[in-house]
Amino acid sequence: MTGMKKTKPTLPGHSPKPVVFLSASAVDLTGPAWDGWSRRRNFHHTFTVYHVFVFVAICASFAIGMAAGAKLFGVAGGAAGALIGGYAGFVAGQLPELLVLRWLASNLSRASADELRSLLRDPSCQIQNVLLLELQRRGEDIDRELGLILELLVSEDVSQRGHGLAALSSAFPDLARQIGDYRLGDSTAECRRKTCKLREA
Numbered sequence: 001m002t003g004m005k006k007t008k009p010t011l012p013g014h015s016p017k018p019v020v021f022l023s024a025s026a027v028d029l030t031g032p033a034w035d036g037w038s039r040r041r042n043f044h045h046t047f048t049v050y051h052v053f054v055f056v057a058i059c060a061s062f063a064i065g066m067a068a069g070a071k072l073f074g075v076a077g078g079a080a081g082a083l084i085g086g087y088a089g090f091v092a093g094q095l096p097e098l099l100v101l102r103w104l105a106s107n108l109s110r111a112s113a114d115e116l117r118s119l120l121r122d123p124s125c126q127i128q129n130v131l132l133l134e135l136q137r138r139g140e141d142i143d144r145e146l147g148l149i150l151e152l153l154v155s156e157d158v159s160q161r162g163h164g165l166a167a168l169s170s171a172f173p174d175l176a177r178q179i180g181d182y183r184l185g186d187s188t189a190e191c192r193r194k195t196c197k198l199r200e201a
Helices: 049-093 095-108 113-120 128-137 143-153 158-171 173-178 188-200
Strands: none
Touching: 049 095, 095 128, 113 128, 113 143, 128 143, 128 158, 143 158, 143 188, 158 173, 173 188
């Protein structure tokens, strides 16, 4: 119908803003491979703000543990405190990403398959990997979305390539292994050359 303003697709219960996700991690949120901490199958990610959280938490906890241990038990206590504190910081630093992923998974579970596909095609989408995994979990055919992912892999925007590679690694791991020499920083022509075999498959 003409004259009607087209709105961006949104998650259920949220304002009409583009979905922004700060991680390009290829993480299976819903399948048996996800255990929250120790194991992430089909994993690929680029540097994100979540890595900053982890780094800062490790450094802060390392320093606090070392100071507290040294004050209580001397040099040996300082060394032990640093190790314990560093590990505690590593675990705590991952909480922001884990909470965002869980929040996102909860919201996506309430969206219809058509809504998920609409989000997937939104130019501002940055969570193609998560959307594909949710569709796959529901038994939806995601093969027809492969063309979209391949276009991301040859984008002029390196960040879009990162989202495409994360999506390919998550939802099409066998195909991702076929382009093991693919690099996000390659020229557009080189990216096309390396991914052409997937277009011909």
